[in-house]
Amino acid sequence: MTEPERIAAVSALEALKGAAAAAQARLTAAAVVDRETLGEDSRSVRADIALARKCSPTLADQHVGVAKALVKEMPETMAALTSGELSERRAGILVRETACLSAEHRAEVDKQLAPTMTSLGDKALAGAARRAGAALDAESLAERNRRAVASRRMSVRPAVDGMAWLSILGPMKDVIGAHVALTAEEKRRHIIDPTLSPQAWAAAAAEADSRGKGAWLADRALELLSGRAKDQPQPVEVNLVMTDKVLLPAAFGGQAPADDVAVIPGWGPISGEAARAHIADLLNHRTAAKDASTGGDDAGAARDDGAFVWLRRLFTDPSGRDLVALDSTRRRFHGGLRKFLQLRDPTCRVPWCDAPAIEADHVHPVHDGGTTTGANAGGLCKRHNQIKEEVGWYFTVRSTGLDGTRPHGIRIQTPTGRVHDSTAPPILGEGWSSPERIPDEWMDDVHLQDLPLPEDPWGGWIPDPPDDWFYLHAELVA
Template sequence: MTETTVRGSGECDASSEARLPDALAASLAALGAASVDGLGEAELLEVVALLESTKGAASALQARATERFVEQRDGLVSAAVAREELSDRQASLQRRAARSEVALARRVSPGQADRHEGVARALVHELPCTMAALTAGQISEWRATIVVRETACLAAADRLEADRRLSGCLTTLGDQGLSRAAHRVCADLDQAALVERRRRAAASRRVGVRPAPDGMAWLSVLGPVAEVVGAYAALRSAERGRHVATGDARVDAERAADERGEGAWLADTALELLSGRAEGQPQPVEVALVMSEAALLPGVAPASDGQASVAQTIVAPAAGEQVEVPGFGAMPPETAREMVLRLLAGADADDAASSGVWLRRLWTSPGGHELVAMDSTRRLFHGGLRRFVELRDQGCRVPWCDAPARQVDHVEAFARGGETSAANGLGVCQRHNLDKEQPGWSAEVLASGLDPGGGRPHEVVLSTPTGVESRSLAPPPLGHGRGAIGQVSTGPVPAGPMEVSHPDVLWSPLEVRLGELFAA
């Protein structure tokens, strides 16, 4: 949850630049108050078309404002370098921090803001025809981005010529057609630049993973087309070979019993080959599941003799069972239980370190909306404290940034007396960790989130040199859009080693149940 406000900068004069934000705010208010009730079909479509043109014109103005802001900020940094007030590294960090301010203003990640800034600079300085079409509302921001992207390899003079050649088809071709046309223009104007671009693209080959719906995930490989197509062809050839009889009765029987479709077989085989696992071997990697006791251990009916039992302390399952895979989203409880059972069934009792299943307990407030625990006297965030902050923040906490929290840093710097604690810790990406240390940036903890009584979650306010304040609340452990997790049990503590080693702990239903099982 984020909230953004802008403080006055003290530059409210009568100039047209100072009045422009007010005019835009009035236009935004008029659009928000407008209604389409009573309009005919032709008028409704006219509204759709005009708003599409308005978005294009607004994107052009946004690009000019972005380019001017970055140009002015870079000019100040360059002047400081010329006066030897800043080193080259400090100048680079301050320039990058300026782009992060653009990210907050556009409500996007810093990576997206960098791309927007590059598009704005190209449109303003090197692509006048495309900029004119965007300003007139004839094309969308995405179509302008296509032209910028496809002509990025050209020198300034060649880019101007490419812009002129493409001006006639900007409003007639589809997105793919425009992309191909721009590619042809680049091939005609500078083939060497196109070859160099492809060489650099080959150096950026990589593998990535991203979440997909329904508890799935995408594994993507970016590489040269010949190698990628060749690998896919080899996999397809192996799939077709599974339908050919081998003469071995056992192998042929197993293949005949395999009811997997082509896509499922290809995916299973590729994952087995990449991970190096044998068939049936569990995946030796940690997958965090945040779930309530009711979701992991469904309730059991009370004992027939009416006596109190451990089973009575287990929270009964309900429609509100909640499971979250940090970084990937929600998962049905039944699917999570199947995952745990599958791992338990495939675990090797003689090698628990490599194939065991571990359960880690985290303390939450009674409502389950925030994690509460852990402090440290160390200078750096390590071990359990670091893991705690990572699970609490679930990614970079700076608004609009979707990057993973590669670093855990102090909100108030350690050098200025900041503690190495959960309250003063913040999960951030590397870029934002460097940005908040630049001149004019500051961060402050508004709420520690450590109130065991269920107070406010961890909250931080981030201020930028231009007076923008962005507030960030720690997400709930089970993700936004969810209610509270199961209530903490007040059932009896089972006798055994756990009671002896932790006499002051209020045991959860899960631990009560596991304690009885271990004792048995």
């Protein structure tokens, strides 16, 4: 193909994407409206749509909302999408910016923007829709702003390289006010008393904070939010999953393994070096706190008496990929079994749902003979745990993960007969290579004390273990 032919093909495929999105919107709206017309809950069909579109339920809800608006209230936008002159993303912008309007006013905005919607950029299109809507119903726009204030929230999401984002959505005046206060404090850190002697001034300048502006602002914001200094460990439980070789390279010849990585379940990997440094900081801080308390110093360090590192040894199958299971006689998942499931299933087991697995449920129901075991358990988000009980949904255990050949697997059948398989992720995350196997380490009955630790790692001070400390008895395939 010549270059003009390639560009023409790209353009034609882009138009085809718009036409396909329009067809999806019509089918999606019809499926949901049919349920609603019958007076039925549409949660089940929305969940089926999420699986069909390979997306999360939250994103599927957005697709449903856009589809219903396009089909029922925005014929001009729908026509432009069908012809391929408008992309699905930009059609979504028009739907979003007119969401606060009545059906009549939304249709009027749709009609007004029809001549220009295919030629405006994303920001210009959003602005035009907002202005047209405000001209028709300014009170609706004001009410939208009031509702936005009620939706203020804070969220956390993982970033690359062992970092994470902490975001606050709030009223603009409050967020800007907080930012101005922080930046003003950051500027003051560079001010040195001009009355100092040249020698004293030089010494003060040498000791001045050398952090960059962004790093200082981030550190200070976290200090203010947590009430703790930058290098002071946080007294909260953070699960760090790693192999014994990553935790204690000195016990295995002093050389860190090639896959020197640890994982925070539900968040992602960090380097083994960073994990060991974090644990060392906690241990050092705990020792300082104990010394301060023993010496009668009741200052800040002594208040961290609970900051301590507990090692909970979990065993995998011989491949090193998957956690083996625990058994329980209870109907609910508690204690060690619950911890086990939180590590094995950090996010919802329904495909393409990245929501945290905050609920553990029996794959094969207890009332139908299901047992409370790791093999018969699946971590689900609250929404999918409810959908699981809807008519037409069937969850079955495809593989127990105990035979050393395959990880734990669940098969999900939807009311429309579609089948989706879910496989438990590797304990250290996708992309992690299996460790070198040491046959002598695999035994039928292994205890926590078998973990090789440095001699007297806590300086002779070992407190009582937590309530959920447990031994793991597992039959491992040699």
